[in-house]
Every structure is written in C-alpha cells, then in structure tokens.
Amino acid sequence: MDTNVKMREAAQTIDALITPSLLLDRKRLERNIQRLAEHARKLGVVLRPHMKTAKSIDVARHVFPREPGPITVSTIAEAEYFAGHGFRDITYAVGMSPASAVRAMELYRRTGADVKLLLDSVEQADALAGVREVTGVTPSVFIELDCDDHRGGLKPDDPKLLEVANRVVAAGANLVGVLAHAGESYGLSTPDALVKAAEDERSATVRAAETLRAHGHACPIVSLGSTPTAHFAENLEGVTELRAGVYMFFDLVQHGVGVCGLDDIAISVLATVIGSKPEKGWVLVDAGWMALSRDRGTANQQIDQDYGVVCDEKGRVLEDVIVAQASQEHGILAIRAGSGKSMPDLPLGARVRILPNHACAMAAQHHLYAVVDGDSPRIEARWERIRGW
Secondary structure (H helix, E strand, O other), X not given: OOHHHHHHHHOOEHHHOOOOEEEEEXXXXXXXXXXXXXXXXXXXXXXXXXXXXXXXXXXXXXXXXXXXXXXXXXXXXXXXXXXXXXXXXEEEEEEOXXXXXXXXXXXXXXXXXXXXXXXXXXXXXXXXXXXXHHHOOOOEEEEXXXXXXXXXXXXXXXXXXXXXXXXXXXXOOEEEEEEEOOHHHHHOOOHHHHHHHHHHHHHHHHHHHHHHXXXXXXOOEEEEOOHHHHHHOXXXXXXXXXXXXXXXXXXXXXXXXXXOOHHHOOEEEEEEXXXXXXXXXXXXXXXXXXHHOOOOOOOOOOOOOOOXXXXXXXXXXXXXXXXXXXXXXXXXXXXXXXXXXXOOOOOOOOEEEEEOOOHHHHHOOOOEEEEEXXXXXXXXXXXXXXXXX
C-alpha cells in the first residue's frame, strides 16, 4: 500500500491528515438526505437518488438504511459497483452506446441487476436488437426527453417520439417509460422561477407519457428531476419517480441557485497554508485544481465564488475569503473583489476547509471521504468512492 494512503488511513483527527484531503460532514449529509426524502413522500413519488455525486456504498447505505432501493447512475462502472453491493433496480441515465448496453445486459446476466438504459434516437433503438442477440437479455429502456433545451432528448411533441418507441418494441426491447432532466434550472435563482421550471418539467414529461399511452405503449415509469426542481416541485401529478444527486452534499452552485445554505454543504477539501504574499494580499495553500477541480460553475451566477469559499479548520466560513486562483497544486486565497474585509490571520501550517463549486467534480478528484461530525476534529470513518467508467 502507498505510504501516503497508509498515513491517511492511520490519522484519527483531521490535523493528522495529509492534505489536501476530502472531508464529509456526516450530520449535514443525513440532514440533506432526510430533507428530500420527506419532500418526495409528501409529493407521493418514489425517490430514485442519483449516485453519480457520492459514488459510495457507505453514502448509499445512509440513503437506504434498511435495504438497497432504486438508484440512478452515470457510468456502467457505478452500476457494476452498486450491483456488487446488492442494488438491483438501477437506471443508467446517460445515452446508451451499443457497447455500454451490452455491458449493462451482461451485468444483469451475472447479478440479476435490472439496468435500465436511456436513448433518444432510432439508431439507438435499432441497436437494441443486436444487444439482445449478443447477450440473450431483453433490454429495458427509457426514452429521454428534452424539457428545456438543456442537453439530449426528444421534445414531447416531436414526431420521432412515437417512431423511436415503435422501433424499441420492434427491436424486442421493453419500453419502460420516459425520463427528463431539467438542467436549465441550474441557471435560475428565484423561488418563482424554480417552481415554474419544476412544473414545466412535469408537464412536458407527463405529456410525452400520455402521447405514448395513446398509441399503445404502457409507459409505466415517468421519471424526472434535477436537484433544484426536485426541491421546488409543488405538484408531481402524473409522475412516478423523482431523481436528484448533488442534494446529498450540495455545493456553491446550488447555494447560488437558492436550494441550500452554506451550512448545508457537506463536503470540503482540507488544505494547509504553505505561504503568503502579503504585498498582494494572498495566502497560498496546497490545494489546487487537482484537489478542488477546475469547475467554475458559479462564474455565471450573481456571486462568483472563483474556485471555492474558504472556511477555518472547524468549518466556519471566513467571510469574503475565496480561492481566487488555482494552479495544479496551488490555491491562492484572497479577499473577494469589492469587499472591505481584511485577510484573517492564516499562518504557515494553518488548516482551512474549502467548499466546492461543484460537489461531483470536487469529490471526483479523491479516492475516499474522511468522515467528520461538524467542527469536531475526530475522523469517524473513511468511506471509499468508485472511480472510472
């Protein structure tokens, strides 16, 4: 085992960790999980959490404390990992390729995990016949819908919707429903706009399902969701399941959208002060974009957080201190432009926690979580993460 890995695993408190290290606040995680679970129950839908953010069986066990439940994944590697831990109801919510479809069906054959695929074209539908022939397994598939011009998918009123559905059936596959993701909601910032986005997502998805049913397709599952619309949805009539992923951790983008507070953000990178440039008002830390990611998701929001908001070692926000610049292994802390605040005293060796712009991207830079409880320095556990594709 690598010496640094051994030292990370031997550390009992965060002050003994090699930095940069990824921290996960367990109580914030549990509070975030409970919040959306209760909202889904009130709306009368199944919650199918997206595990692409956490990529961890230990996090999944906090979502499903009794037994594995329905999940969403973004890679076949995730599907294989969670299937290996007993999960059997899995939606692969990325447009399928023939190779990924074969791999998913082979996973079903080995484990019994029902991995539902996603497509939006005749070409993908036609490829299912070959997948079925090669694997001997009948694929189950969603048609992806475009409800807000954000990414892939068919418009609910696109004539190709019925054509694709018919070709899925002709290929000998099971059409299980429709799936949408309101990605444009990440660019919103007011409650009224988010409520409207959630309703637009619902009405578009339900309309497509009704069209398919009117032409003989059962369409039993109507699946939608993004973290903003999941939290602001007021009515999910006609919808069967709700998906969201980053809600488990939250991040600065979601804070800018208005979905969470800074004290809801459950992950951070622990970093160490390695120098300063007093004449420039800079403090240097040992966490650059390799630890924080290069995601600048707040750049187009009302408040740009640059590469992350800085907290002290206990997780208390240092007002207007941000990671203003990042190179591979260096972060430069500075006071936000226009602020009247002064840089707090951060001597050589001091520790800080840096909140993520995008939790998925920050977590992806690390192989495990050091689990903590609020401002306590004690490391409660270490939870692994799955990586790769």
